Amino acid sequence: MSDSQNHWARYDLWDERHLSLDRFAVEDPENGFCASASPHDPKPTLVIENGRIVEMDGVLASEFDMIDEFIARHYFDLTIAEEAMSIDSRKFAHMLVDVNVPRERLVKLSAGMTPAKLADVLGHLSTLELAFANSKLRCRRQPSNQAHVTNAKDDPVQMAADAATAALYGFDEIETTVRVASNGRTNAIACAVGAAVVRDGILVQCSLEEAEELRIALAGFTSYTETMSVYGTEESFIDGDDTPWSKAFLTAVYASRGLKARCTSGSSAELLMGFHEGKSMLYLEARCVCLQRAMGVQGTQNGGIDGAPLTSSVPRGGWELLAENVLAALLDLECASGNDTRHSESEIRVGAKIMPYLMSGTDFICSGFGSIAKYDNSFNASLFNAEEMEDFLALQREYQVEGGLQHVAEDQLMAARARAIEAISAVLETLTSARLTDAQKRSILYAHGSDETHSFLPGEVSKMNAALLERNVTFVDVVQALAARGFTTEATRLLSMARQRVTGDYLQTAAIIRDGRVISAVNDPNRYRGPGTGYVLTEERRQAINRMRREVSKRDVLDGEGAAGQQDSRHWQIKAKGTAEPGQDPREVVIGISPGFGIRLHKTTGGVPLYRVLSALMEGIRERGGRPRVVRMHHTADTSFLGLTAARLSGSGVGIGIQGKGTTVIHRHDQAPHMNLELFSQAPLIGEADYRAIGGNAARYALGQSPTPVTISYRGQALGARFHVQTAMLYAIETSMIESEQDPEELEVEFYDRR
Amino acid sequence: MTGDERPDNPAGASYPVGEKSAERLRTRHGHPLRELTLDNLLAGQVIASDFAITAGGLRLQAAIAEQAGRPNLAQNLRRGAELVVIPDNVLLDVYELLRPGRAKSEDELRATARQLRDTYGAKETASLLEEAALVYERRGVFQRRF
Numbered sequence: 084m085s086d087s088q089n090h091w092a093r094y095d096l097w098d099e100r101h102l103s104l105d106r107f108a109v110e111d112p113e114n115g116f117c118a119s120a121s122p123h124d125p126k127p128t129l130v131i132e133n134g135r136i137v138e139m140d141g142v143l144a145s146e147f148d149m150i151d152e153f154i155a156r157h158y159f160d161l162t163i164a165e166e167a168m169s170i171d172s173r174k175f176a177h178m179l180v181d182v183n184v185p186r187e188r189l190v191k192l193s194a195g196m197t198p199a200k201l202a203d204v205l206g207h208l209s210t211l212e213l214a215f216a217n218s219k220l221r222c223r224r225q226p227s228n229q230a231h232v233t234n235a236k237d238d239p240v241q242m243a244a245d246a247a248t249a250a251l252y253g254f255d256e257i258e259t260t261v262r263v264a265s266n267g268r269t270n271a272i273a274c275a276v277g278a279a280v281v282r283d284g285i286l287v288q289c290s291l292e293e294a295e296e297l298r299i300a301l302a303g304f305t306s307y308t309e310t311m312s313v314y315g316t317e318e319s320f321i322d323g324d325d326t327p328w329s330k331a332f333l334t335a336v337y338a339s340r341g342l343k344a345r346c347t348s349g350s351s352a353e354l355l356m357g358f359h360e361g362k363s364m365l366y367l368e369a370r371c372v373c374l375q376r377a378m379g380v381q382g383t384q385n386g387g388i389d390g391a392p393l394t395s396s397v398p399r400g401g402w403e404l405l406a407e408n409v410l411a412a413l414l415d416l417e418c419a420s421g422n423d424t425r426h427s428e429s430e431i432r433v434g435a436k437i438m439p440y441l442m443s444g445t446d447f448i449c450s451g452f453g454s455i456a457k458y459d460n461s462f463n464a465s466l467f468n469a470e471e472m473e474d475f476l477a478l479q480r481e482y483q484v485e486g487g488l489q490h491v492a493e494d495q496l497m498a499a500r501a502r503a504i505e506a507i508s509a510v511l512e513t514l515t516s517a518r519l520t521d522a523q524k525r526s527i528l529y530a531h532g533s534d535e536t537h538s539f540l541p542g543e544v545s546k547m548n549a550a551l552l553e554r555n556v557t558f559v560d561v562v563q564a565l566a567a568r569g570f571t572t573e574a575t576r577l578l579s580m581a582r583q584r585v586t587g588d589y590l591q592t593a594a595i596i597r598d599g600r601v602i603s604a605v606n607d608p609n610r611y612r613g614p615g616t617g618y619v620l621t622e623e624r625r626q627a628i629n630r631m632r633r634e635v636s637k638r639d640v641l642d643g644e645g646a647a648g649q650q651d652s653r654h655w656q657i658k659a660k661g662t663a664e665p666g667q668d669p670r671e672v673v674i675g676i677s678p679g680f681g682i683r684l685h686k687t688t689g690g691v692p693l694y695r696v697l698s699a700l701m702e703g704i705r706e707r708g709g710r711p712r713v714v715r716m717h718h719t720a721d722t723s724f725l726g727l728t729a730a731r732l733s734g735s736g737v738g739i740g741i742q743g744k745g746t747t748v749i750h751r752h753d754q755a756p757h758m759n760l761e762l763f764s765q766a767p768l769i770g771e772a773d774y775r776a777i778g779g780n781a782a783r784y785a786l787g788q789s790p791t792p793v794t795i796s797y798r799g800q801a802l803g804a805r806f807h808v809q810t811a812m813l814y815a816i817e818t819s820m821i822e823s824e825q826d827p828e829e830l831e832v833e834f835y836d837r838r
Numbered sequence: 839m840t841g842d843e844r845p846d847n848p849a850g851a852s853y854p855v856g857e858k859s860a861e862r863l864r865t866r867h868g869h870p871l872r873e874l875t876l877d878n879l880l881a882g883q884v885i886a887s888d889f890a891i892t893a894g895g896l897r898l899q900a901a902i903a904e905q906a907g908r909p910n911l912a913q914n915l916r917r918g919a920e921l922v923v924i925p926d927n928v929l930l931d932v933y934e935l936l937r938p939g940r941a942k943s944e945d946e947l948r949a950t951a952r953q954l955r956d957t958y959g960a961k962e963t964a965s966l967l968e969e970a971a972l973v974y975e976r977r978g979v980f981q982r983r984f
Contacts, residue, residue, distance in 0.1 A: 326974070328966060340891065415908065578879060586856035586863060605903075606853055606854060
């Protein structure tokens with residue numbers, strides 16, 4: 084520290100952390116920075132006269148804005164409204180977390196509650212209770228997940244490979260969008276073809292300007308939409324260039340074309356647009372979701388969405404985002420529960436944010452998990468991205484929760500990517516003048532993101548789109564192109580998706596398609612009623628969730644040790660010389676090695692070969708005037724007892740105990756077993772020079788000196804996370820070799836070539 | 839009770855329709871769903887528009903939604919059924935007209951509603967437009983935006 088330091092040095096450290104890039108807003112209801120219960124939120128009221136609503140949430144019908152008006156006209160079940168509004172909000176909050184109150188009852192009552200009432204109810208729940216309520220209220224029993232598949236070049240070939248990748252990892256929906264407005268067709272075709280390489284039934288969306296999005300859907304390339312934004316204040320709605328009626332009409336238009344549709348809403352949208360009326364985020368969102376149910380859309384994408392970073396900046400922001408999703412579920416809307424925007428630079432905040440969702444499950448955990456590189460995400464980075472995919476898998480595995488994803492074996496992955504590249508190339512070559520070299524294809528096959536590819540650039544992609552538009556290409560042309568080039572499976576799968584549209588089965592609430600079967604809230608409703616009910620992982624699914632890329636088994640450890648052992652055998656030889664007797668030499672230091680040392684175990688967890696460890700210890704002893712003697716213990720593998728037994732056999736009364744994994748102790752014959760002279764428990768950190776120093780110190784104790792203890796440098800690594808799996812397995816190998824009746828054995832150690 | 843155990847809806851179709859009641863549906867050109875195969879498509883026996891949803895299919899889904907306790911969704915699907923026959927460009931024009939400031943008066947929306955009702959029999963959708971006309975007037979949505 085310099086003399087000029089004038090503040091706590093820890094602030095400097097904190098300022099270097101990613102969290103320091105996040106901003107935190109002071110709660111300020113006047114200016115819209117208020118998660119819930121703003122003083123400007125209305126008190127819940129509902130006055131009905133002659134079957135007509137004359138007042139709602141403190142506003143007379145004559146003063147209704149468009150949102151009030153639409154809700155008043157289309158939202159309510161008036162047969163239950165009086166009962167619902169009269170239930171004490173806290174009592175209803177209790178009912179939400181009571182497993183004995185069925186979901187159907189709550190959904191029915193919610194249709195009699197005003198936005199202010201609903202916001203008031205949710206305000207009584209803690210984060211834990213929200214998550215629990217969500218596990219009960221969400222629509223579909225089977226949770227699912229949605230992927231973003233985009234890239235910075237709008238390159239359809241990479242997009243197809245990445246869509247296949249997303250399909251393999253388990254996503255049921257793929258959402259894409261463009262960098263260049265005219266590139267929608269190739270994006271949509273690439274995602275559909277890539278997904279079809281893996282399975283049928285993946286719903287694809289291409290988020291674009293409404294009319295263009297509809298045209299691409301009509302050509303049969305996409306099957307859902309989720310970008311119908313609604314807002315919680317009238318002025319925001321108007322600035323968004325829509326009204327509740329235009330959106331309700333558009334919702335019916337999508338249905339008429341057989342497209343699954345969700346609305347989008349989320350807190351902070353009104354704040355960002357400057358029309359928040361001083362109302363809380365949750366109250367405004369309650370208006371949004373009521374409006375959505377009133378419009379008759381089957382579901383919503385809510386939970387902040389693009390506004391999530393702003394919501395997260397206010398106190399109770401994370402709670403509010405979850406509350407929005409619970410509200411959607413209570414209103415019986417399919418909920419794609421946000422988690423599609425990076426709300427923080429802090430990985431801790433990211434991991435924490437996803438947990439309640441993973442615990443409760445939602446219809447789509449992320450309304451866009453960034454399945455591609457962050458920089459390739461044309462929607463901006465998601466909460467989780469390709470970079471963090473394995474972190475997500477680890478969370479699923481660790482808590483046995485369903486996030487919709489699973490590990491994919493490398494050979495399976497590469498085969499699917501390769502086929503997707505060939506399939507989309509066949510389509511593009513048939514329908515446009517595009518041509519790809521093998522080198523270009525290869526660059527995509529192995530690429531993490533578009534920085535590494537040498538494929539198409541946006542300008543070339545625009546030309547392809549012009550050609551597709553010119554030819555008025557539909558899914559039929561794509562199916563024909565695939566079939567003509569031998570991709571019959573993919574052609575059949577695309578056709579199977581097209582056939583699903585005819586029945587409209589996936590227009591029902593919360594529909595996904597698995598194994599060619601539509602699964603929705605109609606035929607797979609969530610009926611969670613406590614432990615063992617609702618969605619329970621099957622054994623097959625549990626096994627899938629448990630797979631990770633770097634799983635280590637005892638066999639892997641043994642195989643690794645075996646290989647190391649073979650390699651090391653030319654460096655040394657250990658010969659057994661019969662039972663070890665107590666030594667007489669006062670300069671003697673006995674090194675007691677464990678049962679598996681150099682037999683089944685060959686390197687420390689720090690990676691140092693055991694012959695070099697032993698050699699360093701012996702040299703260290705000699706350098707300081709001691710005389711090393713090596714003895715193998717068979718009756719114990721415990722460091723302390725190895726050391727104490729060695730000390731008691733040693734002429735000097737000082738001994739060293741060492742395990743095959745490298746943990747070492749210096750012991751003296753007259754000490755209690757766990758009261759040693761020096762213990763080196765952090766084996767992964769101990770280097771060859773340290774072992775030499777340990778040997779040296781042991782010799783100095785033997786000679787009656789008081790050496791400075793050897794210190795091993797530790798910089799705060801999570802040693803448990805890095806090494807405990809291996810450590811536990813290595814130690815289990817040693818303990819399995821224990822022969823409790825067998826005496827310590829004298830060894831003769833010979834080193835052949837040493838550096 | 840699973841969805842499979844539910845009593846049949848008034849329309850008498852089991853859900854998913856494609857799986858359990860496919861015989862109740864025909865494509866726009868009268869083909870049963872089982873004829874929507876790759877071979878038939880490649881042979882030109884069925885065409886792209888055979889893969890579009892039908893008004894009948896939507897009404898069936900509306901009945902299923904109603905039965906499942908989702909009256910609003912059912913209503914939307916019924917509106918959708920009305921719009922099946924209406925050409926894309928007409929729908930996009932109506933949508934455009936409903937956006938803020940596009941229509942200049944109630945009359946414009948009412949005229950469009952009449953057209954939808956008279957030309958296409960889209961009663962539910964026409965009512966939605968007439969309702970919008972009333973509310974837009976009261977809330978000043980007809981004023982010019984750009």
